[in-house]
Amino acid sequence: MAKAVRIHTAGGPENMVFEDVQVGAPGPGEVRIKQDFCGLNYIDVYHRTGLYPLELPSAIGLEAAGVVEAIGDGVTELAVGDRVAYAAPPVGAYATERLMPWHRLIKLPDSISNEAAAGMMLQGMTVEYLIRRTYPVQxxxxxxxxxxxxxxxxxxxxxxxxxxxxxxxxxxxxxxxxxxxxxxxxxxxxxxxxxxxxxxxxxxxxxxxxxxxxxxxxxxxxxxxxxxxxxxxxxxxxxxxxxxxxxxxxxxxxxxxxxxxRPTLMTYTASREDLVESSTALFDAYAKGLKIEINQRYALADVVQAHKDLEARKTTGSTLLVV
Structure with a gap:
């Protein structure tokens, strides 16, 4: 059975529980992903504490990378076996498997590993919109x-x-x-x-x-x-x-x-066109030498400690939850 991190009440890191979940077959426009790595980001803290309220109980997490296991009706741009990554709603990235709308997924080029992708998508596309679109740096x-x-x-x-x-x-x-x-x-x-x-x-x-x-x-x-x-x-x-x-x-x-x-990544990548453009710019910067420093790795089951370290400013660079 699949497992996922969920919160039943907003609050501290201990409010997250690692529990069994049912992941069904993908519906129209959906794919089921077997995930390898999940990204840890400060927005996850905002969701957990209730600063950005979720309808509880809820899954948590916005970024991960893995492999497509099954596709639903109407999905034409992805196939079983494709490696994909995302940094987008719906929440629920802290999981071993999950369903996602296909149009929020980015197929990974051969040059980018699942591990690197899970450490770059949310933070990297955040940098993209900040320095290229919110205030275009010259x-x-x-x-x-x-x-x-x-x-x-x-x-x-x-x-x-x-x-x-x-x-x-x-x-x-x-x-x-x-x-x-x-x-x-x-x-x-x-x-x-x-x-x-x-x-x-x-x-x-x-x-x-x-x-x-x-x-x-x-x-x-x-x-x-x-x-x-x-x-x-x-x-x-x-x-x-x-x-x-x-x-x-x-x-x-x-x-x-x-x-x-006060911009957000979700607004700047709301359309499929903007999402693809942002990820393409990120992958281009990566090809030109941008390094993704994954300086912390935790087992997904150790997510409570990962959140404690993040809030205590003990982390640098990117942090991954390993499935």
């Missing part, structure tokens, strides 16, 4: 990326260097700073020891940056805004330290007619 731009040693951050540092940007990153320790630098970050600010905005102004000769990418949230919003040049863009794409609340829009005018956006 060669010569200087950008600030908060939490540069995280999974998204390490991919972003490398991809931004491929574009020709100068990257300022933040990190919480000298070890994480060294990791960010090793992946292309030009300047790393230790946010616990330095004034981020002050250092950004020093690095940019007082000008500030045109864009800040911030997946941390409440703890970094002030430093991010103060690092922007006039008419710069604050891109808030995550809440690792908690959500930004009670924000006064007048702050944007006071700090230089700033722009602010």
């Amino acid at each position: 060669p010569g731009d200087t950008v600030l990326f908060q939490a540069a040693a995280g999974g998204v951050g390490l991919i972003a540092c490398q991809w931004l260097k491929q574009i020709g940007a100068t990257v300022i990153g933040t990190a919480g320790s000298p070890e994480k700073a060294a990791l960010a630098k090793a992946h292309g970050c030009d300047h790393v600010i230790l946010y616990g020891q330095e004034d981020v905005a002050k250092r950004v102004r020093e690095i940019t000769d007082g000008a500030g940056v045109p864009v800040v990418y911030d997946g941390v949230g409440a703890a970094t919003v002030d430093g991010s805004l103060d690092s922007l040049r006039p008419r710069g863009m604050f891109v808030s794409f995550g809440n690792a330290s908690g959500p930004i609340q009670n924000f006064n829009l007048g702050t944007l005018s006071a700090k230089g007619s700033l722009f602010m956006t």
Whole structure:
């Protein structure tokens, strides 16, 4: 019988249970996947805690890679035996087997392993929409990326260097700073020891940056805004330290007619066309040397410990749950 991680009530990591589930035959437009690896992402924490509410009880997880075992009626672009990956709803990626709508799946090229795909799809396509579509970074731009040693951050540092940007990153320790630098970050600010905005102004000769990418949230919003040049863009794409609340829009005018956006991967890959375009751009960057650092692996049954380590900021790069 298949097994999956499910939550019956929102809350801490211990609220996740690893239990038997029935996976039936695929219906019209569906495929059944035997999964090899599941990606661990901070959005999974938001779902587990109820910050992003799910209808409970619920499966959890948005990213995995595996092999197509069966196809339903109307599925013409995939076949049994194809290797596929995804980073998309419906939730339920933390599972040994599952059903998925075919149009949310990406067939993997021979050059990308299932393991690499499970470590790159959500974080890599997040970087794609952030730096290519939310604020299209141009060669010569200087950008600030908060939490540069995280999974998204390490991919972003490398991809931004491929574009020709100068990257300022933040990190919480000298070890994480060294990791960010090793992946292309030009300047790393230790946010616990330095004034981020002050250092950004020093690095940019007082000008500030045109864009800040911030997946941390409440703890970094002030430093991010103060690092922007006039008419710069604050891109808030995550809440690792908690959500930004009670924000006064007048702050944007006071700090230089700033722009602010809260994008999501799900919006930027909502259409099949956008999903394919995003994954293709990611695979192209990978072919040009983008490295996916899978620095932690846990058995799927050990998902509770994996979530504890993620929330304690003990992880770097990508983390996989091995089925």
